Amino acid sequence: MAKNTLPEPPQSANLIQSGTFITGDIESNGNIRIDGTLKGTVTAGGKVILGSTGTVEGDIICINADIEGKVNGTIRVKELLSFKATALVNGEIMTDKLAIEPGARFTGTCRMDTNTPDTIPAQHYAEAEQQ
Known part of the structure:
Protein backbone atom coordinates (compact mmCIF):
# COMPACT_ATOMS: atom_id res chain seq x y z
CA MET A 1 0.00 0.00 0.00
CA ALA A 2 1.39 3.41 -0.99
CA LYS A 3 2.12 5.76 1.79
CA ASN A 4 0.64 9.22 1.33
CA THR A 5 2.62 11.92 3.02
CA LEU A 6 2.00 15.60 2.96
CA PRO A 7 4.96 17.81 2.17
CA GLU A 8 6.27 19.80 5.09
CA PRO A 9 5.17 23.43 4.94
CA PRO A 10 8.02 25.84 4.24
CA GLN A 11 9.41 27.40 7.37
CA SER A 12 7.98 30.90 7.37
CA ALA A 13 9.67 33.97 8.71
CA THR A 23 12.23 51.14 18.22
CA GLY A 24 12.68 48.39 20.79
CA ASP A 25 13.89 44.82 21.10
CA ILE A 26 12.46 41.93 19.08
CA GLU A 27 12.58 38.26 20.12
CA SER A 28 11.55 35.37 17.89
CA ASN A 29 11.86 31.62 18.34
CA GLY A 30 12.06 31.19 14.55
CA ASN A 31 13.27 33.10 11.53
CA ILE A 32 12.87 36.83 10.92
CA ARG A 33 13.35 39.00 7.85
CA ILE A 34 13.93 42.73 8.25
CA ASP A 35 13.47 45.03 5.26
CA GLY A 36 12.58 48.07 7.39
CA THR A 37 14.44 49.86 10.18
CA LEU A 38 14.99 48.51 13.70
CA LYS A 39 16.58 50.48 16.54
CA GLY A 40 17.14 47.82 19.17
CA THR A 41 18.23 44.22 19.53
CA VAL A 56 19.56 47.59 12.28
CA GLU A 57 20.91 50.07 14.81
CA GLY A 58 21.65 47.58 17.57
CA ASP A 59 22.60 43.96 18.08
CA ASP A 66 22.24 36.72 5.85
CA ILE A 67 23.09 40.42 5.86
CA GLU A 68 22.32 42.49 2.75
CA GLY A 69 21.54 45.85 4.43
CA LYS A 70 23.11 48.09 7.06
CA VAL A 71 24.08 47.13 10.61
CA ASN A 72 25.59 49.36 13.27
CA GLY A 73 26.14 47.12 16.29
CA THR A 74 27.27 43.69 17.41
CA ILE A 75 26.36 40.55 15.45
CA ARG A 76 26.53 37.21 17.28
CA VAL A 77 25.81 34.17 15.12
CA LYS A 78 26.12 30.59 16.38
CA GLU A 79 26.71 28.97 12.97
CA LEU A 80 26.99 30.82 9.61
CA LEU A 81 27.09 34.59 9.08
CA SER A 82 26.89 35.71 5.43
CA PHE A 83 27.57 39.23 4.21
CA LYS A 84 26.04 39.75 0.77
CA ALA A 85 27.52 42.22 -1.76
CA THR A 86 25.26 45.08 -0.58
CA ALA A 87 26.05 44.67 3.15
CA LEU A 88 27.42 47.60 5.13
CA VAL A 89 28.40 46.56 8.66
CA ASN A 90 30.00 48.65 11.38
CA GLY A 91 30.71 46.91 14.68
CA GLU A 92 31.81 43.68 16.23
CA ILE A 93 30.99 40.23 14.85
CA MET A 94 31.26 36.86 16.56
CA THR A 95 30.51 33.69 14.61
CA ASP A 96 31.64 30.16 13.90
CA LYS A 97 31.69 30.57 10.09
CA LEU A 98 31.83 33.73 7.98
CA ALA A 99 31.13 34.22 4.26
CA ILE A 100 31.72 37.62 2.65
CA CYS A 110 35.72 39.82 14.06
CA ARG A 111 36.03 36.81 16.34
CA MET A 112 35.58 33.36 14.85
CA ASP A 113 35.28 30.64 17.44
CA THR A 114 33.33 27.40 17.59
CA ASN A 115 32.83 28.00 21.31
CA THR A 116 31.31 31.47 21.12
CA PRO A 117 29.55 31.75 24.50
CA ASP A 118 26.13 33.29 24.99
CA THR A 119 25.49 33.59 21.27
CA ILE A 120 21.76 33.26 21.83
CA PRO A 121 19.72 32.60 24.95
CA ALA A 122 19.40 28.90 25.70
CA GLN A 123 15.58 28.85 25.46
CA HIS A 124 15.65 30.17 21.88
CA TYR A 125 18.26 27.65 20.76
CA ALA A 126 16.44 24.72 22.40
CA GLU A 127 13.14 25.72 20.78
CA ALA A 128 14.77 26.16 17.37
CA GLU A 129 16.33 22.68 17.56
CA GLN A 130 12.90 21.14 18.27
CA GLN A 131 11.38 22.66 15.10
Whole structure:
Protein backbone atom coordinates (compact mmCIF):
# COMPACT_ATOMS: atom_id res chain seq x y z
CA MET A 1 0.00 0.00 0.00
CA ALA A 2 1.39 3.41 -0.99
CA LYS A 3 2.12 5.76 1.79
CA ASN A 4 0.64 9.22 1.33
CA THR A 5 2.62 11.92 3.02
CA LEU A 6 2.00 15.60 2.96
CA PRO A 7 4.96 17.81 2.17
CA GLU A 8 6.27 19.80 5.09
CA PRO A 9 5.17 23.43 4.94
CA PRO A 10 8.02 25.84 4.24
CA GLN A 11 9.41 27.40 7.37
CA SER A 12 7.98 30.90 7.37
CA ALA A 13 9.67 33.97 8.71
CA ASN A 14 8.41 36.96 10.62
CA LEU A 15 8.60 40.00 8.34
CA ILE A 16 9.32 43.65 9.00
CA GLN A 17 8.57 45.30 5.68
CA SER A 18 10.34 48.20 4.01
CA GLY A 19 8.96 51.49 5.30
CA THR A 20 8.39 50.09 8.81
CA PHE A 21 10.29 51.69 11.70
CA ILE A 22 10.55 49.91 15.05
CA THR A 23 12.23 51.14 18.22
CA GLY A 24 12.68 48.39 20.79
CA ASP A 25 13.89 44.82 21.10
CA ILE A 26 12.46 41.93 19.08
CA GLU A 27 12.58 38.26 20.12
CA SER A 28 11.55 35.37 17.89
CA ASN A 29 11.86 31.62 18.34
CA GLY A 30 12.06 31.19 14.55
CA ASN A 31 13.27 33.10 11.53
CA ILE A 32 12.87 36.83 10.92
CA ARG A 33 13.35 39.00 7.85
CA ILE A 34 13.93 42.73 8.25
CA ASP A 35 13.47 45.03 5.26
CA GLY A 36 12.58 48.07 7.39
CA THR A 37 14.44 49.86 10.18
CA LEU A 38 14.99 48.51 13.70
CA LYS A 39 16.58 50.48 16.54
CA GLY A 40 17.14 47.82 19.17
CA THR A 41 18.23 44.22 19.53
CA VAL A 42 16.86 41.32 17.48
CA THR A 43 17.21 37.86 19.02
CA ALA A 44 16.13 34.85 16.95
CA GLY A 45 16.20 31.11 17.51
CA GLY A 46 16.59 30.67 13.75
CA LYS A 47 17.85 32.77 10.87
CA VAL A 48 17.90 36.56 10.61
CA ILE A 49 17.72 37.93 7.08
CA LEU A 50 18.44 41.64 6.74
CA GLY A 51 17.28 42.67 3.28
CA SER A 52 19.04 45.28 1.15
CA THR A 53 16.61 47.99 2.35
CA GLY A 54 16.93 46.88 5.98
CA THR A 55 18.79 48.72 8.73
CA VAL A 56 19.56 47.59 12.28
CA GLU A 57 20.91 50.07 14.81
CA GLY A 58 21.65 47.58 17.57
CA ASP A 59 22.60 43.96 18.08
CA ILE A 60 21.69 40.84 16.11
CA ILE A 61 21.80 37.52 17.99
CA CYS A 62 20.80 34.32 16.14
CA ILE A 63 21.72 30.89 14.78
CA ASN A 64 22.37 31.94 11.14
CA ALA A 65 22.25 35.31 9.39
CA ASP A 66 22.24 36.72 5.85
CA ILE A 67 23.09 40.42 5.86
CA GLU A 68 22.32 42.49 2.75
CA GLY A 69 21.54 45.85 4.43
CA LYS A 70 23.11 48.09 7.06
CA VAL A 71 24.08 47.13 10.61
CA ASN A 72 25.59 49.36 13.27
CA GLY A 73 26.14 47.12 16.29
CA THR A 74 27.27 43.69 17.41
CA ILE A 75 26.36 40.55 15.45
CA ARG A 76 26.53 37.21 17.28
CA VAL A 77 25.81 34.17 15.12
CA LYS A 78 26.12 30.59 16.38
CA GLU A 79 26.71 28.97 12.97
CA LEU A 80 26.99 30.82 9.61
CA LEU A 81 27.09 34.59 9.08
CA SER A 82 26.89 35.71 5.43
CA PHE A 83 27.57 39.23 4.21
CA LYS A 84 26.04 39.75 0.77
CA ALA A 85 27.52 42.22 -1.76
CA THR A 86 25.26 45.08 -0.58
CA ALA A 87 26.05 44.67 3.15
CA LEU A 88 27.42 47.60 5.13
CA VAL A 89 28.40 46.56 8.66
CA ASN A 90 30.00 48.65 11.38
CA GLY A 91 30.71 46.91 14.68
CA GLU A 92 31.81 43.68 16.23
CA ILE A 93 30.99 40.23 14.85
CA MET A 94 31.26 36.86 16.56
CA THR A 95 30.51 33.69 14.61
CA ASP A 96 31.64 30.16 13.90
CA LYS A 97 31.69 30.57 10.09
CA LEU A 98 31.83 33.73 7.98
CA ALA A 99 31.13 34.22 4.26
CA ILE A 100 31.72 37.62 2.65
CA GLU A 101 30.74 38.36 -0.95
CA PRO A 102 32.83 40.83 -2.97
CA GLY A 103 31.42 44.33 -2.51
CA ALA A 104 30.36 43.87 1.12
CA ARG A 105 31.85 46.43 3.51
CA PHE A 106 32.77 45.67 7.11
CA THR A 107 34.43 47.95 9.65
CA GLY A 108 35.09 46.59 13.12
CA THR A 109 36.36 43.46 14.80
CA CYS A 110 35.72 39.82 14.06
CA ARG A 111 36.03 36.81 16.34
CA MET A 112 35.58 33.36 14.85
CA ASP A 113 35.28 30.64 17.44
CA THR A 114 33.33 27.40 17.59
CA ASN A 115 32.83 28.00 21.31
CA THR A 116 31.31 31.47 21.12
CA PRO A 117 29.55 31.75 24.50
CA ASP A 118 26.13 33.29 24.99
CA THR A 119 25.49 33.59 21.27
CA ILE A 120 21.76 33.26 21.83
CA PRO A 121 19.72 32.60 24.95
CA ALA A 122 19.40 28.90 25.70
CA GLN A 123 15.58 28.85 25.46
CA HIS A 124 15.65 30.17 21.88
CA TYR A 125 18.26 27.65 20.76
CA ALA A 126 16.44 24.72 22.40
CA GLU A 127 13.14 25.72 20.78
CA ALA A 128 14.77 26.16 17.37
CA GLU A 129 16.33 22.68 17.56
CA GLN A 130 12.90 21.14 18.27
CA GLN A 131 11.38 22.66 15.10
